Amino acid sequence: MRILATLRTALRALRRNKMRTVLTMLGMIIGVGAVIASVSITSGAKQQVEQQIAALGENMLLIFPGSFSSSGARLGWGNWHSLQLEDALAIQTQLQGVIAVSPENRTRTQIIAGNQNWNTSVQGESPEYLQIRQWPLTEGEMFDAQQVRTAAKVCVIGQTDVKELFPNEDPLGKMIRIRDVPCQIIGVLQAKGLSPMGQDQDDIVLVPYTTELKRINREDWLDTILVQAVSQAAMPIVQQEITSLLIQRHHLKPDGPRDFLVRSQEDIAEAATATARVMSVLLAGIAAVSLVVGGIGIMNIMLVSVTERTREIGIRMAVGARGGDILVQFLIEAVTLSIIGGGIGIASGMGASRLVGSLTHWPTLTPVVWVVIASLSSAIIGVISGFYPAWKASKLDPIEALRYE
Amino acid sequence: MNPVIKLEDIRKTYHTGEVDVHAVQGISLQILPGEFVAIMGASGSGKSTLMNLIGCLDRPTSGRFDLDGIDISTLDRNALADIRNRKIGFVFQGFNLLSRTSALENVEMPMLYSHQHIPAQEQRRRALDALELVGLAQRADHYPNQLSGGQQQRVAIARALVNQPALLLADEPTGNLDSQTSIEIMGVFQKLNDQGITIIMVTHELDIARYTKRTVVLRDGRVVTDEAVQNRLRAETELHNLREAQQAIKLTS
Numbered sequence: 327m328r329i330l331a332t333l334r335t336a337l338r339a340l341r342r343n344k345m346r347t348v349l350t351m352l353g354m355i356i357g358v359g360a361v362i363a364s365v366s367i368t369s370g371a372k373q374q375v376e377q378q379i380a381a382l383g384e385n386m387l388l389i390f391p392g393s394f395s396s397s398g399a400r401l402g403w404g405n406w407h408s409l410q411l412e413d414a415l416a417i418q419t420q421l422q423g424v425i426a427v428s429p430e431n432r433t434r435t436q437i438i439a440g441n442q443n444w445n446t447s448v449q450g451e452s453p454e455y456l457q458i459r460q461w462p463l464t465e466g467e468m469f470d471a472q473q474v475r476t477a478a479k480v481c482v483i484g485q486t487d488v489k490e491l492f493p494n495e496d497p498l499g500k501m502i503r504i505r506d507v508p509c510q511i512i513g514v515l516q517a518k519g520l521s522p523m524g525q526d527q528d529d530i531v532l533v534p535y536t537t538e539l540k541r542i543n544r545e546d547w548l549d550t551i552l553v554q555a556v557s558q559a560a561m562p563i564v565q566q567e568i569t570s571l572l573i574q575r576h577h578l579k580p581d582g583p584r585d586f587l588v589r590s591q592e593d594i595a596e597a598a599t600a601t602a603r604v605m606s607v608l609l610a611g612i613a614a615v616s617l618v619v620g621g622i623g624i625m626n627i628m629l630v631s632v633t634e635r636t637r638e639i640g641i642r643m644a645v646g647a648r649g650g651d652i653l654v655q656f657l658i659e660a661v662t663l664s665i666i667g668g669g670i671g672i673a674s675g676m677g678a679s680r681l682v683g684s685l686t687h688w689p690t691l692t693p694v695v696w697v698v699i700a701s702l703s704s705a706i707i708g709v710i711s712g713f714y715p716a717w718k719a720s721k722l723d724p725i726e727a728l729r730y731e
Numbered sequence: 732m733n734p735v736i737k738l739e740d741i742r743k744t745y746h747t748g749e750v751d752v753h754a755v756q757g758i759s760l761q762i763l764p765g766e767f768v769a770i771m772g773a774s775g776s777g778k779s780t781l782m783n784l785i786g787c788l789d790r791p792t793s794g795r796f797d798l799d800g801i802d803i804s805t806l807d808r809n810a811l812a813d814i815r816n817r818k819i820g821f822v823f824q825g826f827n828l829l830s831r832t833s834a835l836e837n838v839e840m841p842m843l844y845s846h847q848h849i850p851a852q853e854q855r856r857r858a859l860d861a862l863e864l865v866g867l868a869q870r871a872d873h874y875p876n877q878l879s880g881g882q883q884q885r886v887a888i889a890r891a892l893v894n895q896p897a898l899l900l901a902d903e904p905t906g907n908l909d910s911q912t913s914i915e916i917m918g919v920f921q922k923l924n925d926q927g928i929t930i931i932m933v934t935h936e937l938d939i940a941r942y943t944k945r946t947v948v949l950r951d952g953r954v955v956t957d958e959a960v961q962n963r964l965r966a967e968t969e970l971h972n973l974r975e976a977q978q979a980i981k982l983t984s
Contacts, residue, residue: 335843342831641840642844644786644788644815644821645840646812646813646816646841646844646845646894647812647816648808648813648844651843651844724788728788728823728827
């Protein structure tokens with residue numbers, strides 16, 4: 327009922343002492359501003375990494391061959407030819423939650439087109455590879471199951487190869503030679519950019535895995551098996567099932583050492599965003615400290631203000647203000663200080679992060695949830711730091727307060 | 732007629748340290764509507780304590796106090812604040828206006844704490860009416876530091892009147908004013924009293940008390956004299972005399 331009038335009184339009191347009001351707010355402005363600015367910068371970086379990881383594929387699991395002990399010397403992951411084509415086919419046919427599998431064997435080799443040559447990554451894959459990696463073609467088409475069966479001499483090439491080998495012409499239908507195997511280009515991949523690790527993902531030539539295994543690389547093991555699970559929710563189960571199946575197929579002890587490794591996209595994402603998460607925790611700490619400091623500033627000024635205005639409080643009480651009215655008046659003053667300070671802080675934090683972002687070309691992003699958190703905590707800090715001074719004011723004896731000089 | 736103030740054997744004792752101070756020791760007093768009473772006494776006579784009790788700023792240790800028919804002695808802090816708001820208008824020695832707040836806003840202030848909501852326009856209208864009553868309507872937008880002492884006290888009187896209280900309570904209202912302004916302020920009080928407003932005024936100046944209708948003299952916390960004012964002064968007459976005297980000085984000099 328009297329809130330509006332009390333709010334007006336509070337605002338007038340704040341206007342009266344402009345310099346003091348601004349200095350008091352400065353604590354909140356700097357605190358909230360620093361938080362918003364750093365959150366915006368880390369969120370932008372985190373979002374970029376997450377986008378890159380999402381671009382790896384959809385609901386994707388990767389199976390790598392395992393480590394191997396040779397005469398006591400233990401070799402690292404990936405050095406043992408423990409993954410066979412049959413493993414990939416078994417995963418495809420026996421596991422429920424799996425919708426696509428691509429047995430991958432890759433090699434870096436020289437490819438030649440006309441009088442141009444280029445060293446690139448040649449990968450044997452299944453036709454489902456594009457679906458797993460969410461990778462559309464710009465023209466032509468992917469090889470099909472029939473071409474896999476016949477180990478057809480066809481390939482799909484990435485944008486980097488197009489640029490290097492066919493700078494001024496349409497590559498579709500042209501022939502390239504991969505280790506003396508002439509292959510016809512039947513499709514061109516869309517540009518995908520850099521991987522989270524900074525590799526050029528467009529520097530790639532895809533061939534049917536049979537062509538790779540029988541004609542080009544002449545190996546009988548796989549470097550990776552790509553698996554797509556039916557849904558995000560199914561991924562842990564599928565991961566478990568693959569592990570069990572491979573333990574069984576490789577005749578391993580269930581608890582013993584394994585000769586393969588199953589990694590989900592989440593595992594990779596988690597590793598890549600771990601730094602960002604540490605940063606976030608650190609920021610939350612800084613935020614808490616700076617907001618507490620801002621709150622102490624407000625409480626300090628409110629205490630001074632109550633003492634300074636003891637007589638005003640006495641007058642108000644004499645004409646009929648209740649203790650509660652005085653409490654609300656000073657509380658509103660404190661909350662107004664902190665909310666306006668917080669608001670300016672949010673705005674300047676966003677401004678500062680955009681400025682840093684445009685100077686450094688970092689992506690920045692201010693999550694709405696953080697704006698809400700910052701506003702709420704400003705208000706809460708106002709209430710907390712304003713309550714004691716306001717309570718003190720409301721408990722004044724009107725006779726004493728009127729006599730105060 | 733029901734009395735505005737009815738005190739029955741009011742006592743107030745302060746417990747300060749080892750000695751109890753009996754500031755008011757059994758005062759019984761009735762003040763009827765339309766009265767204009769001066770409460771007088773030397774410092775330490777208990778007049779300030781009595782003032783605070785009548786003003787509902789403090790509660791008596793014992794005794795019964797009815798204000799406008801309401802028993803005050805049992806009310807709590809908040810109820811007392813509401814009584815002050817509705818029933819009492821305060822005028823202080825030091826004016827006690829809010830600085831950097833216009834005269835109009837000062838007068839509006841008690842209405843902020845009214846029990847029922849008063850729309851802003853109505854507040855403004857009532858405040859202007861009150862300022863009109865004390866002859867300061869044209870200074871409504873002035874700030875206290877732009878007004879003379881007498882004008883400030885008029886604003887304070889307007890503020891005291893704005894909630895149409897049953898009682899106007901003035902504590903040494905002329906204490907900070909020169910003699911001519913003092914008479915002017917007494918003129919305002921007399922005019923208001925003529926309109927039926929009950930006024931209680933604490934003062935230690937005898938000549939100021941002579942503008943009222945009744946004087947109550949306290950000593951050691953008790954009423955020693957309570958009588959009607961003989962040879963009551965009228966502010967207009969006194970002001971007229973004063974002006975003539977001033978002119979006479981100018982004529983002779």
